[in-house]
Structures are given as C-alpha cells and as structure tokens.
Amino acid sequence: MTWVGQRVARKEDLPLVTGTGLYVPDLKLTGTLEVAFVRSPHAHARITALDTAEALQAEGVVCVLTGPEIRGKVRPMVLDQEAAPPGLETAEPEIHPATIEILADGEVRHVGQAVAAVVADSRYRAEDAAELVRVDYEELPAAIDPQKRDNPIVFENVPGNVQARYRIRVGDADAALAGAAHRLALNVRSQRVTAAPMETRGVLASTVGEETNVWSSTQIPWWVRNAIAGSLGIPQRLVRVQIPHMGGGFGLKVNVYPEEVLITYLSRLLQRPVRWVEDRVEHLIASGHARDQLHHVEAAFEDDGRITAVRDRFVLDSGVACPYPLSSAYNVASHFRSMYAIPHFAIDGECVLTHKMFNLPYRGAGRPEAAFVMDRVMNAVAQELGLDPADVIRRNLIPDEAQPYSMRMPYRDGHEVVYDARGFPAAFERLLELIGYEEHRRSPRPGRGIGLGTYVEGTGVGPFESGQLQLDSEGRVVVYSGCAPHGQGLETTMSQVVADAFGLTPEAVVFKAGDTALMPFGAGTFASRSVVTAGAAIIESSNRLLNRIKAIAGELMEMAPEDLEVGEGMVRARGVPTRGVSLKEVFRASSPGPGARLPAGMDAGTTETFYWVPPTVTWGFGVVGAVVQVDPETGVVKVEKLVMLHDCGRVINPLIVEGQVEGGLLQGVGATLYEEVVYDAAGQPRATTFLDYLLPTSAEVPEIVQESLEGAPSERNPLGVKGVGESGPIAPPAAIANAIIDALRPLNVQLNELPLTPPKVLAAIEQARA
Amino acid sequence: MTLADFLRGELGLTGTHLGCEHGVCGACTVLIDGASARSCLTLAVQAAGHEVTTIEGLGTPENPHPLMRAFSEMHGLQCGFCTPGFIVSAFEYLREHPQPNREEMRRDLSGNICRCTGYVKIFASIERAAELMSS
Numbered sequence A: 001m002t003w004v005g006q007r008v009a010r011k012e013d014l015p016l017v018t019g020t021g022l023y024v025p026d027l028k029l030t031g032t033l034e035v036a037f038v039r040s041p042h043a044h045a046r047i048t049a050l051d052t053a054e055a056l057q058a059e060g061v062v063c064v065l066t067g068p069e070i071r072g073k074v075r076p077m078v079l080d081q082e083a084a085p086p087g088l089e090t091a092e093p094e095i096h097p098a099t100i101e102i103l104a105d106g107e108v109r110h111v112g113q114a115v116a117a118v119v120a121d122s123r124y125r126a127e128d129a130a131e132l133v134r135v136d137y138e139e140l141p142a143a144i145d146p147q148k149r150d151n152p153i154v155f156e157n158v159p160g161n162v163q164a165r166y167r168i169r170v171g172d173a174d175a176a177l178a179g180a181a182h183r184l185a186l187n188v189r190s191q192r193v194t195a196a197p198m199e200t201r202g203v204l205a206s207t208v209g210e211e212t213n214v215w216s217s218t219q220i221p222w223w224v225r226n227a228i229a230g231s232l233g234i235p236q237r238l239v240r241v242q243i244p245h246m247g248g249g250f251g252l253k254v255n256v257y258p259e260e261v262l263i264t265y266l267s268r269l270l271q272r273p274v275r276w277v278e279d280r281v282e283h284l285i286a287s288g289h290a291r292d293q294l295h296h297v298e299a300a301f302e303d304d305g306r307i308t309a310v311r312d313r314f315v316l317d318s319g320v321a322c323p324y325p326l327s328s329a330y331n332v333a334s335h336f337r338s339m340y341a342i343p344h345f346a347i348d349g350e351c352v353l354t355h356k357m358f359n360l361p362y363r364g365a366g367r368p369e370a371a372f373v374m375d376r377v378m379n380a381v382a383q384e385l386g387l388d389p390a391d392v393i394r395r396n397l398i399p400d401e402a403q404p405y406s407m408r409m410p411y412r413d414g415h416e417v418v419y420d421a422r423g424f425p426a427a428f429e430r431l432l433e434l435i436g437y438e439e440h441r442r443s444p445r446p447g448r449g450i451g452l453g454t455y456v457e458g459t460g461v462g463p464f465e466s467g468q469l470q471l472d473s474e475g476r477v478v479v480y481s482g483c484a485p486h487g488q489g490l491e492t493t494m495s496q497v498v499a500d501a502f503g504l505t506p507e508a509v510v511f512k513a514g515d516t517a518l519m520p521f522g523a524g525t526f527a528s529r530s531v532v533t534a535g536a537a538i539i540e541s542s543n544r545l546l547n548r549i550k551a552i553a554g555e556l557m558e559m560a561p562e563d564l565e566v567g568e569g570m571v572r573a574r575g576v577p578t579r580g581v582s583l584k585e586v587f588r589a590s591s592p593g594p595g596a597r598l599p600a601g602m603d604a605g606t607t608e609t610f611y612w613v614p615p616t617v618t619w620g621f622g623v624v625g626a627v628v629q630v631d632p633e634t635g636v637v638k639v640e641k642l643v644m645l646h647d648c649g650r651v652i653n654p655l656i657v658e659g660q661v662e663g664g665l666l667q668g669v670g671a672t673l674y675e676e677v678v679y680d681a682a683g684q685p686r687a688t689t690f691l692d693y694l695l696p697t698s699a700e701v702p703e704i705v706q707e708s709l710e711g712a713p714s715e716r717n718p719l720g721v722k723g724v725g726e727s728g729p730i731a732p733p734a735a736i737a738n739a740i741i742d743a744l745r746p747l748n749v750q751l752n753e754l755p756l757t758p759p760k761v762l763a764a765i766e767q768a769r770a
Numbered sequence B: 001m002t003l004a005d006f007l008r009g010e011l012g013l014t015g016t017h018l019g020c021e022h023g024v025c026g027a028c029t030v031l032i033d034g035a036s037a038r039s040c041l042t043l044a045v046q047a048a049g050h051e052v053t054t055i056e057g058l059g060t061p062e063n064p065h066p067l068m069r070a071f072s073e074m075h076g077l078q079c080g081f082c083t084p085g086f087i088v089s090a091f092e093y094l095r096e097h098p099q100p101n102r103e104e105m106r107r108d109l110s111g112n113i114c115r116c117t118g119y120v121k122i123f124a125s126i127e128r129a130a131e132l133m134s135s
C-alpha cells in the first residue's frame, strides 16, 4: 500500500490533545528570570529622560536594560534578506534594508516599541517594576498617512520614507487605456490586519559558558540564529535555536524580532535562563502587522467584458519597516492578473515608512491584496456593462491551449512567471455548478447574493530547504529537515512520503525539524513552501539513502546492489524474498570501527543529506464562490457558504489539505468582514485586545465545500506537489464583496474598502441610492 | 494570582493555555465544580474549596479521553494551542447535549477561538467523540 494520498491521522497529535505539549510558556528551567518590557506610548518622540533607579530597587529585580546601555553591544538589525535577485532588473527594484532596533535609543518610532527591559525573578514582579521606570518624552510630529509626501523622515537611510519600490510594464497599458472602448478606475484598499496566532510570541534563552540555547516561537529558527549572532557579534555556532510546540504563526513569526536578540543577550549577560512571553496586548501592538495597501487601479475593456489593460499604483504602509518587501509588495504584481489573459499590464508599488508597527507578510503575502483588486475590477466591469459577472470572468480566463502561459514578467526569484497549471475554465465551470450559480441567476432570493473570486499562487519558493536521512539502531528511518512546522502536520506528511520510499509505515519514520543543531543550513516554514521544498530535499536524500542501504546490504549478502530491494524494514534479493538482511543489520554494518561491513571506499554511517534549490516556484490556482445574505437595513452580512476548488498538485494527505483550506478560508472571512488594526490620526493603535480585534468564532463559520482539482502533478519538483497553506484566505475578500454587491442588486453598489463592516455596507447602499 | 497562573506555575499543569488573558479566547477554559470557567479571569483563591478540572484531568497520553482521540482522528487541531480549552468546553457541551448538532455547537462553542482549523473539523471531532462515547 502507498501512504501518499491517504487520509492519515496526524502522528503529532497525542501531546497536543492531552495538554502535555510544551510551548515556550510551558518550558521551565531552574532559576529562570522573567522579562517585562517598558514600551513607548507615543508614535514618535524623543526620549528626554530615562530613569531606572527606582525599578532597580524593586523586589526581585535583577537588572534593567535600556537602549543607551546596550549601545555598541547589541547592534540594531539591518535586514536586507530580500535583496533583489538577478532576473528582476526589469522591475527596477529599489530596496533599502529595513532597520529594526532592539531597544529604542534616544527616539521612539512607534507605539509599542521596547524602551527598557526589566528582568526579575517572576513575571508579576517584572511587570510591577516596569511601572517604576520613568521615561520622559518630547513628542515629535509623526508620519501616519503614507500617502502624504511631507511626512517626517522615519529613518535617515530611507530617503522620502520610500523603503522599497518597483515597477512592471508588460505590453503598453498606457496606450491600451488611451484607446479603449471602455475604462474604469477604482480605489481599492486592503486594511491593516494581524495574523493573531493563538499563541503569542515567546522566547526562552539559557546560557552555559559561551553557548546559548534559545527556544523561540518562530517560523525561521536558522534565520533567527543568524540574526542573533550578527546582532551580538558572536559566531553562529554559539547560538542554537529550536522551536518547541508552537501555537501558529501565519507569517507573523517569519521575522526576527528584537526580543529574540535581547533575551539571548540577557541570558549571556546574566548567565541565567531568561524568558519573555508576550501578552496579547503587546502582541497586537508589537508583533508584525500585515497588508495595509491602498490601490488605485484603472482597467480598459471591450464591449464583451474582455479586459485589455490594467494599470495599478499602490502604496503599502510599511510602518517602521517592511522586512520582506518582495513578498509583501512584489507578490502583488506577480499574482495580480490571476487566471486571466490580460495583455497589457502596468504596476507601480511602493513600501512607505510610517510611525507604526512593522508590516510583515501574512498568509497569502500580497496575493489576497492583489486578488481583491483584480476580482473587484472583474465585477465592476460586469456592473458597468450590465453583464453577468461569471461571463466576464469566463471571457478573460486563460484557455488550456495557451498553457503553459507566460505572464511576461519575472517572479520575485528572478525567473519568468510561467504557469505550470491548466484547467482554469473547467475549474470555473465546476465552481458555478457546485454553488448553484445558474439557478441563483434565474431566481434570486431577496438579500441573497453570490460572488466569485479567483487566484493563482506561486508556491515552494527558495532559497532552498534541507533534508537529511539516516537509519537508527532500531532500523527506523530518521528524517531531519530545516523547515519549522507548527501545525501544518509535516511530521505526518513527510513520514508518509518516506514510508512509501522505504516500504515502511509512517510510524516507523521519525521526523525532526526546527532545530539549528540538526543541520548547518535550514530555512523555515512559511510561504506555502515546506511540502514542496523540504519534501523535495527529503525525497532526494531518501534516494541516496536507499542506494547506500543497498550497497551495504549487497556487501553483507554478497550480491550486487541492483539486485536488491528495500521494504518492510528489510533488504531482500529481488525475486528471492527469503534472502535478506534487516535495516537494523545494515545500521550495524555501517558503524565505524571493527564491526563495519562497508563497501570499499564508503564512509561509515548512514547519513545522507540533500539541499533542494527549487528551479522556480510551482503554480497552484483556485476559484472561490461565496453565498451571502445581506440585511440592507442594518448592513449586516452573513456568509452562508463558501465553495473552493483548488489545485495543489499531488495531494499527500487530503485530511490535512482540507484542514489548511478550511482554516485559511475562515481567516479570509475574518479579514473581509471583521478584522482591522486601527491606528488613529496620532498613531495610537485602537485595537489592543480581542474585544476590538475581532476574530471569527464558530458562530461565523459558513458551510464550506471544497474540491481538490486532481490536476497534473507539478513537474517542478520530484514529489509533484504544490503548496496549499496560504491558498484559503486569498480569494474570499473579492468573492464576499462581489456577493454582497450581487445581493444588493439592482443597486449598483461599490465595495472596495476592507473590512466590510455594517456601517461601510450601509454607506455604500446610501451612496448607490443617491 | 490568577487561577491560570496558579495551575500552570505552582502546579505545573501547563495544559491550560493562555491566549489572551482578557477573557475572550477560551484557551484557558477549565471546569469549576463541573461548569466551564475562564481561568485567566478567575483568581486562584476563588477556587479554594471547589473542584477544578483541567485538560489533564480529562485524560492522559496513556488513557486519552474519547474527545482527545476524536480530535486527532478527525483532524480537529492544527497547532493545538486552542485544543485543551476546546476539549474542556466540548466536554461540558457533550455532557449537556449527548447528541450534538451543528447549529447548537456553532453557538455554544463560540467562546473558544481557534485560528487554525476554521472550526469545521472541530465540529466533526465533537460529533465523532459523541459516537465513541455512546458506543
């Protein structure tokens, strides 16, 4: 039997369901000190006085650190992890590194920035003492609206506050717009949101001598290690970063944070275990936010709804930093035209600094923003021409005979965007059938609407991922990888893959990841990439290990390796199943020293390693339909049903893929209807608890119908897979907005600003009536 | 000191999680004399003289509660952070409604937030647990 493709229940669940899992807040080391931060109450201010004397006297306090005290010892992080790769020259990218300060030194640049760290023997005492730290501020004018061009400068190294910019020109959009039969223009906004994983951030560091062990709730342990070492000016080998159990990330934990550096520093300074666990209020103001893009888009189209040109200009509000300007902003360009053949395309994107928390990629990373603009345009074209929105989409879809279709522009890895997917029209027709579209058009019910959305998704991005395999003394296959799973079920899916390669059960495979001590190089789990990239690395190292096993067994059995096969923990002679040796015996024979029975020239051990560098991304796609019920008197929207069809190549575990899609779709509902990180005009965050930042609950779950399109397996990786983790939240904003517009027909409502709260829906109704 | 901090810190029962510490997310749900309560908003002293049941009291890795088995079987969890609180709430729900139905569950369990699963498989897990418990 093969395990790939089966609905295998997860191996990783038992500790999690019994409450015996260990997340950072659950780890306890003898003598651990706890940290509380003093954070800036101002968006932009000069620190005129800073007095820690009283706090230092407080009971249980061990130390208080401020920016001036760590000057020269802990360097700010200057992140240029997304320098433009070769191939991206035509986009004319201009990227300034993002600066992330560890503790404010002289100036604070956003509400929530850490100003001082108070270390005490308990969190309660640390928090009490933090209130005794006296900070005087002189408020300064703040950059709040990124559209304004006369804002105060946020960082000197970023002229005009434009931290990153790029432009793409495909064909001649200007000429096409000038000569178009019809044109429209919209302002479309994706609001500032936050990923809000249920576990906040947290770091524990413990130092023995020169070496520090760091447990952090992060998606990128290797990068955290490297950044800590860089900031502290110490060799990477002195820092080991691992993730214990982790309560979600969704992109928010794909950044290196000041606290990770500082807690490590404190542990080295004090030679004690030191821990900080973020509370939810801190999380909402001092963990990365996302999206916050305002687009001005124009489209040219024909009488039948075919779009000939799109021209878009957008500004992404970076806050004090946009550490991943290509992911957050350039992804918008490379996913903008979705499943559509639009010959002329121009886009100009800018990431502009303001005095707010920094802006990170959040599940979908630029794609939900792009999809919202594109499919709002599609729907607006239909509204403008009085056509059925489904017809407009249909007429713009890339036909199968045009695949593999080039979008005639580079992806963010520098390679040309060429879709390796097909079946767009068939998927779209199937969506209409599943959602009962024709029936709804024929006899619409009052207040009920159906809206449609589409997306494409480049998945499995580089730079690389690692896989290492070896046997253990029990004859099990032990797999190490540089990914960092935290809910995606990789232990199970990767065990399924390896189980098939070795003819074992998933239970006989041991999977470990997310620990920099495992391997010298690793990247992490983000960007719908782990199954693709770690999977490829693991399958390649599986092949190498199989060859090694056969070579050693050949030595033991005095047979040629080609005549052997591996399965069920044994190596057997092909066609003579009674002749064989066990993997345990192979392990023993691989040992160094006198017991070794290795072929001439082979090193001892069974370890095989492979680093997979993807040729470029592999493209998934999907379509989403939303059914909503709208109350035109109150503006309240209820999403009744979401239907999604998605292509993620070969499916390893349908149960897990369904779970990813369901969770992603509901995050999409949240971002469409409820969630917003609000800053007021003075730069004060207004959503600082879950009472103000509204997450979808079980009461908001629509009926969800999904189908995995059994498309051709990807040819861009050996497993034939495509990523799926981010797919869910991409299309719902457009689908739901279009559904509300449909529900309110014959009013010609426009809904272009997320979230679509009842007051906004009411205002749109009023505007359409006027 | 809150009940949550007491359970987690003094007693080392870290299965009770803290997702918000302001009474919204339900990750810290425990039973006090059988009724669900938010341990982040309850003071430890308020629990004096009462029976407190945490996730650890419902089952163990050696002997998991049917809800625990069902959550795994039906993929009712991803990161698992909300899971103990959810299972405690679901335990109370199933006690009151041995035959779960989705409309009720949607309403009665809306005090527990899960950011990963979209709740669909949590509902399925609870239905499966009801089956396991009745057989």
Ligand code: FES
Residues within 6 Å of the ligand: B017, B018, B019, B020, B021, B022, B023, B024, B025, B026, B027, B028, B029, B038, B039, B040, B041
């Ligand atoms: S931690 Fe108690 S409700 Fe969130």
Ligand code: FES
Residues within 6 Å of the ligand: A198, A247, A248, A487, B076, B077, B078, B079, B080, B081, B082, B083, B113, B114, B115, B116, B117
């Ligand atoms: S499983 Fe992650 S929050 Fe529920």
